[in-house]
Amino acid sequence: MRPIIGWTLRQKRLSMIWWSVGLVAFISLEMSVYPTIKDQSNNLNNLIKNLPSTVKSLFGAQDLFSPVGYVNSHIFYLLIPLMLAILAIGLGGTLIAKEESDSTIELLLSRPVSRGRLLVAKALGGLMVLAIVSVVATAAIVVWGKAAGLEIPIPRLAFASLEQAVLATLFGALAFAIAATGRWGRRASVGVASLIGLGSYIIASLESSVRWLSWPAKLLPYHYYNPPAALNGSYQWKVTGVFAAMSLALIVVSYFIFRDRDLSGS
Amino acid sequence: MFATSVKPAIETFGLSKQYAKGDKFALRKLNITIMSGEVYGFLGPNGAGKSTTIRLLMNFIQPSEGHAQIHGLNVVSDSVEAKKIVGYLAGEFAYYPRMTGGQFLAYLSELQPPKHKSQMDRLARLFDVPLNRRLSDLSKGNRQKIAVIQALMAEPDVLILDEPTSGLDPLMQEVFYDQIRQSKKRGATVFFSSHDLSEVQKICDRVGFIRGGELIAEQTIGQLSKSAVQTYHISFATDAPLAALRRLKGVKVSGNTPQHATVKVRGDLRPLFSLLSKCPVNAIDRQDIELEEEFLRYYQRGAK
Numbered sequence: 001m002r003p004i005i006g007w008t009l010r011q012k013r014l015s016m017i018w019w020s021v022g023l024v025a026f027i028s029l030e031m032s033v034y035p036t037i038k039d040q041s042n043n044l045n046n047l048i049k050n051l052p053s054t055v056k057s058l059f060g061a062q063d064l065f066s067p068v069g070y071v072n073s074h075i076f077y078l079l080i081p082l083m084l085a086i087l088a089i090g091l092g093g094t095l096i097a098k099e100e101s102d103s104t105i106e107l108l109l110s111r112p113v114s115r116g117r118l119l120v121a122k123a124l125g126g127l128m129v130l131a132i133v134s135v136v137a138t139a140a141i142v143v144w145g146k147a148a149g150l151e152i153p154i155p156r157l158a159f160a161s162l163e164q165a166v167l168a169t170l171f172g173a174l175a176f177a178i179a180a181t182g183r184w185g186r187r188a189s190v191g192v193a194s195l196i197g198l199g200s201y202i203i204a205s206l207e208s209s210v211r212w213l214s215w216p217a218k219l220l221p222y223h224y225y226n227p228p229a230a231l232n233g234s235y236q237w238k239v240t241g242v243f244a245a246m247s248l249a250l251i252v253v254s255y256f257i258f259r260d261r262d263l264s265g266s
Numbered sequence: 267m268f269a270t271s272v273k274p275a276i277e278t279f280g281l282s283k284q285y286a287k288g289d290k291f292a293l294r295k296l297n298i299t300i301m302s303g304e305v306y307g308f309l310g311p312n313g314a315g316k317s318t319t320i321r322l323l324m325n326f327i328q329p330s331e332g333h334a335q336i337h338g339l340n341v342v343s344d345s346v347e348a349k350k351i352v353g354y355l356a357g358e359f360a361y362y363p364r365m366t367g368g369q370f371l372a373y374l375s376e377l378q379p380p381k382h383k384s385q386m387d388r389l390a391r392l393f394d395v396p397l398n399r400r401l402s403d404l405s406k407g408n409r410q411k412i413a414v415i416q417a418l419m420a421e422p423d424v425l426i427l428d429e430p431t432s433g434l435d436p437l438m439q440e441v442f443y444d445q446i447r448q449s450k451k452r453g454a455t456v457f458f459s460s461h462d463l464s465e466v467q468k469i470c471d472r473v474g475f476i477r478g479g480e481l482i483a484e485q486t487i488g489q490l491s492k493s494a495v496q497t498y499h500i501s502f503a504t505d506a507p508l509a510a511l512r513r514l515k516g517v518k519v520s521g522n523t524p525q526h527a528t529v530k531v532r533g534d535l536r537p538l539f540s541l542l543s544k545c546p547v548n549a550i551d552r553q554d555i556e557l558e559e560e561f562l563r564y565y566q567r568g569a570k
Contacts, residue, residue, distance in 0.1 A: 002376075003373060003376035003377055004377075007373055011362075011364075102360055103356065103358065103360035104360045104361065104362060106324070106326055106354075106356055106360060107356075107360060107361075107374060107416070108377065109324070109325070109326065109349075110324055110349060110352065110354035110356075111349060111374065111377035111378040112346045112347070112349040112350045112377070112378060113346070113349075113377055114345070114346045260328055260342075261328070262285075262326070262327040262328060263321075263326045263327065
């Protein structure tokens with residue numbers, strides 16, 4: 001299993017570097033303007049109060065310029081989880097699927113490697129890529145938080161980061177499971193997982209203002225994703241645990257789908 | 267004593283594959299037994315079911331009916347155990363384009379540790395292929411050499427090879443045949459598919475013919491060379507001795523110009539060559555054995 005994880009990481013090293021660079025650049029941009037905004041936060045918040053609630057909810061908070069409000073709306077609510085979800089979905093939709101469409105999977109399975117082990121190795125490889133990029137992003141948030149005088153304790157930032165990484169993992173695992181079904185799944189995985197991810201975000205962010213959306217929103221993971229809670233010191237272990245358990249369940253489902261089906265070339 | 271101790275290396279029992287319900291069977295009730303140490307050629311035109319059989323043996327696809335064993339291990343339920351002793355070469359070589367040949371072989375060696383570590387370098391030298399260049403930068407022929415090396419390097423007990431020589435130049439084909447003979451010498455079993463009968467004749471002990479998903483016939487090479495039709499294009503310095511040629515047993519003159527004859531021979535070649543030794547022959551060109559023709563013969567025989 002180790003050689004497969006090792007090679008997966010090696011294959012993804014450039015992509016890891018670019019994702020890390022991109023995320024750090026983005027976080028730096030957002031955080032570097034915070035000191036300027038901090039001084040005017042009261043005025044700006046008053047200004048925002050007059051906007052319709054639908055518009056406000058898209059940013060993820062009613063309070064946009066307090067330390068928690070700023071970090072939530074600019075970092076944790078949308079952009080970083082969205083970017084991590086894109087990375088995770090991309091990985092989930094290709095880790096096994098690309099090997100299968102390129103037929104290189106046959107080289108691996110012609111060795112004494114079971115399909116289960118291959119699947120676990122690939123999933124672990126993908127998880128590591130996501131973890132490495134998440135840790136880099138978290139480090140950037142913490143460092144910039146200190147530099148910009150953001151008064152949020154490090155453990156709270158770290159937990160919010162963990163929560164967004166686990167949410168992204170869930171979408172990645174969904175893509176992984178869809179891609180595990182074979183030729184059609186391979187083509188549909190990225191699209192379907194992205195649709196569910198993005199749709200889930202839109203529905204969850206609008207549910208407070210559009211009443212009839214509140215029920216379907218409860219079926220979607222974004223509804224339970226609440227970074228301000230973590231940033232205010234209440235860690236939602238249960239939600240994070242459920243996201244992780246669902247991701248694991250999707251990997252197990254992938255195994256049962258992939259275990260004894262015919263491999264399909266391109 | 268030895269004869270009784272030889273065990274089957276590959277066995278299939280009614281092995282069948284239907285890719286989708288209602289589709290024609292890609293492979294229908296295949297029963298073959300290949301003994302340890304045997305080199306078995308699996309011959310058939312494209313789409314006959316050769317690759318399907320190989321992919322079933324490798325557990326890449328699931329049988330619709332029947333089962334198969336490699337050294338007594340079920341290829342589905344004991345797949346991992348079976349693959350410890352199998353070397354495989356795919357019909358279309360899939361590779362990681364950004365890996366060098368060396369990285370590629372080292373990666374696969376980690377997944378199936380070779381008995382002798384020096385084997386990889388020995389084969390690379392033998393096949394004369396650079397290991398420090400990216401696979402995407404290698405020529406198709408050199409990549410095929412890497413494909414052959416990865417199948418042979420663990421010195422497996424069973425080699426399952428899907429058209430292994432396609433893309434190899436004649437010199438390297440000979441190197442490959444030699445490796446197959448050596449594998450046989452150390453007791454390995456070789457199952458390989460081909461659509462080139464002359465290749466199969468060179469190295470196989472036995473041949474199975476497959477067509478339309480069904481095994482039409484199995485023959486030893488001895489039987490095969492006796493019965494196969496061979497075609498020669500012969501150019502003469504003077505007029506072709508057509509009448510003498512036509513009189514030879516088992517010989518048919520199928521086309522000619524005054525100084526050229528196309529001759530089809532079945533069975534013993536000695537009468538033809540003894541005649542030719544007395545004639546001023548400019549050139550003899552042997553045409554590859556026409557597999558379709560052989561098939562047709564078996565097919566017709568089966569239909570009778």
